[in-house]
Amino acid sequence: MMGKIERYIREEISKDGTVSFALIDSEDISYEKISEIALNAERCGVKSILVGGSTAIDPFELDSVVKVIKRKVRVPVILFPGNVTGISPNADAILFSSLLNSDNPYFITEAQALGAFSIKKYGLEAIPMGYIVIGEGGTIGFIGRARGIPPEKPSLVAMYTLAAKYMGMRFVYLEAGSGVTSHISSSIITKVRDIFDGILIVGGGIRRLEDAKKLAKAGADILVIGTLLETEEFVPKLKEIVEGIKNLR
Numbered sequence: 001m002m003g004k005i006e007r008y009i010r011e012e013i014s015k016d017g018t019v020s021f022a023l024i025d026s027e028d029i030s031y032e033k034i035s036e037i038a039l040n041a042e043r044c045g046v047k048s049i050l051v052g053g054s055t056a057i058d059p060f061e062l063d064s065v066v067k068v069i070k071r072k073v074r075v076p077v078i079l080f081p082g083n084v085t086g087i088s089p090n091a092d093a094i095l096f097s098s099l100l101n102s103d104n105p106y107f108i109t110e111a112q113a114l115g116a117f118s119i120k121k122y123g124l125e126a127i128p129m130g131y132i133v134i135g136e137g138g139t140i141g142f143i144g145r146a147r148g149i150p151p152e153k154p155s156l157v158a159m160y161t162l163a164a165k166y167m168g169m170r171f172v173y174l175e176a177g178s179g180v181t182s183h184i185s186s187s188i189i190t191k192v193r194d195i196f197d198g199i200l201i202v203g204g205g206i207r208r209l210e211d212a213k214k215l216a217k218a219g220a221d222i223l224v225i226g227t228l229l230e231t232e233e234f235v236p237k238l239k240e241i242v243e244g245i246k247n248l249r
């Protein structure tokens with residue numbers, strides 16, 4: 001069941017403790033800029049480039065972005081879709097995610113069913129992932145109709161994570177929302193780590209090494225960095241994060 005990309009991710013985590021993934025939004029950005037960002041992110045040491053976005057509704061554009069990135073980098077390009085329009089045949093794998101705390105079944109199982117045959121046809125490696133939005137959740141909170149878990153209730157996050165585990169999801173992504181001002185707290189990660197031995201991804205609002213370190217120490221396996229990459233001169237900051245979170249636990 002476990003594919004080559006998942007094995008690669010697990011190996012990198014066993015070597016480094018916590019690893020970083022770069023998230024590139026496929027919308028409103030030139031291919032030239034995307035190439036530059038992807039290459040620089042790889043040079044900083046990220047282990048994968050994620051491509052997605054909760055409002056990415058142009059599958060042709062998304063596919064072009066995947067191809068542009070694939071030409072530039074050696075690390076796997078993994079889809080992080082917010083909808084059925086987030087599927088490209090040219091990626092290495094897809095985070096096959098269910099937004100567990102959505103109020104709308106479309107985001108829990110329906111989009112997944114609609115996309116499933118395309119994924120099979122393209123031979124994409126599907127990585128089963130529970131996606132949980134904490135707090136207001138920014139754009140994905142709104143688009144995905146998430147009933148955001150109150151950030152001061154780590155036990156509710158643990159409860160959803162345990163449900164993901166029992167449903168066979170090997171990955172869980174704790175999302176604060178892209179570009180939010182505060183990332184999720186390390187106390188949530190500690191609580192979740194107690195009951196979840198799968199791959200724990202954390203994203204949303206991570207821009208500073210000090211924050212990233214706390215999340216890594218608490219037990220995050222993968223930190224996803226998106227908005228930081230849209231700033232000029234992100235390279236030293238990303239490099240500092242990638243290096244600074246290694247082997248802290």
Ligand code: 1GP
Nearest residue numbers: 178179203204205226227
């Ligand atoms: C969004 O968690 C990711 O899905 C990344 O968030 O853009 O805030 O880094 P940022």
